[in-house]
Amino acid sequence: MIWKTRRISLDFNDKDLHEGVVMAILNATPDSFSDGGQHDDHSKAVAAGQQMISDGAKIIDIGGESTRPGAPSVSAEQEIFRTEPLVRALRAESEVLISIDTSKASVATAAINAGADIVNDVTGLTGDSAMVEVCAEAGVGVVVMHMQGTPRTMQQNPTYPNGVVTEVADFFKQRLDTLTAAGIDLENIILDPGIGFGKTLDQNLELLRNLGTLQRQLGRPLLLGVSRKSFIGKITGIENAAERDSATAALTAMACQQGILLHRVHHVPANLHAMQLAAAIQQV
Template structure:
């Protein structure tokens, strides 16, 4: 695993010594993964604190669902969801906070409230001001591959060459960010497991994650509770599985382990406690 150092405000992340854990907090009423359990600020803050206690190295706070076929929310509504949570966490937690958003205004105000990283699942395509905002705020930015939008991404996604196409997309996104003033050393890349990919695409993507090291940037992977895991594990009579089921949790850990063995620097997950145990073993294996 290549080594990098990322500065997030007062925090410094050493990437490459072990796989770090980004804990997910969805402040949304319609998340596929938790059914809106943390929609209220108090519940979201309590969940975030628990994730840090369980071993999260980074917290990712999002106020807009990106589940398949979801619609976007307005800027003011997204701000109303995430700002109270970030403000409530900025002092008490000792890990960097990431704002999961595609909107530059939301990112800017979140950073002012205490966030120290931006996670843009659109890789700068939704808001042309996002790269400039990241540069001016002097925070790292995660650029993720997604084919289309959340509302359209799972409508028969097709690639000429899966890894080459995604790698080219991420390289272009990184170049646009640098051209806008973002330091190259402040960019993290996410190939976008589950975003505009079939089950076969996701399996191939995890198998070939090590090929993205050629882009010379830290890698993040987010397989947590995704549809391809649920599809592989469900009974033939089921249309889907409960994302909160024990079986899906086990399947997620298998995907986490596979991604970590391929050298990703950060895994983005809902279940930090299980992931910490999984990575303790994987990191021990890969460090021998």
């Protein structure tokens, strides 16, 4: 499968990508659940991004608004203030792929103008009526995520009468039809099942068991974002989110065994090593 972005296409049949691709999380926010406040100073954020690139990340995903459960929204102006200079600085120094994590069209536009290649939208391009047109016209790569509700409400008794795997698959099929009809190339779209976004612990685990099935059914690459999430703490007893990297890497390896080759993570080396080991096992 191929994922086209604004400048570069990633061909997952290419031997150079057989281990997969790390999308590193760079939150320029004061309140993200595991790294809030660490990168809200511009110079620190640029340095962190440079380190992620040095560690082997092929994509840097820059966010200016927390999407943790219960998180309050921020204005587009504040998001742009936090993210646009960071996108511009990293683009000036590197050819790495840059993703903007936003559901606001104006924020996406500012980031694209500064050099972003990808729009990562937790609402699946449903939160802002202008977002589809922005993405179609710019030819950016698009990450469509599934979320039941909003970050403020999503963990208030999420239910899936037809089963979480079936309903997530149906959502993606509808979004693919809608977005391609609106002018976004199918090969520009990848899908994120939204682990932890409007799902119970059991629903998260059900999705994790069926990642490979979902990817085969939908015919598009899946992006897995489980890094440091609270369900890991519920299972392992690790209360401090920043201490969940080894458990995250275990899930990364498990997903690689199902053919999932895109991983959005906080700690690049641990997850890259997990991907390398999983790929080596697959090749024997």
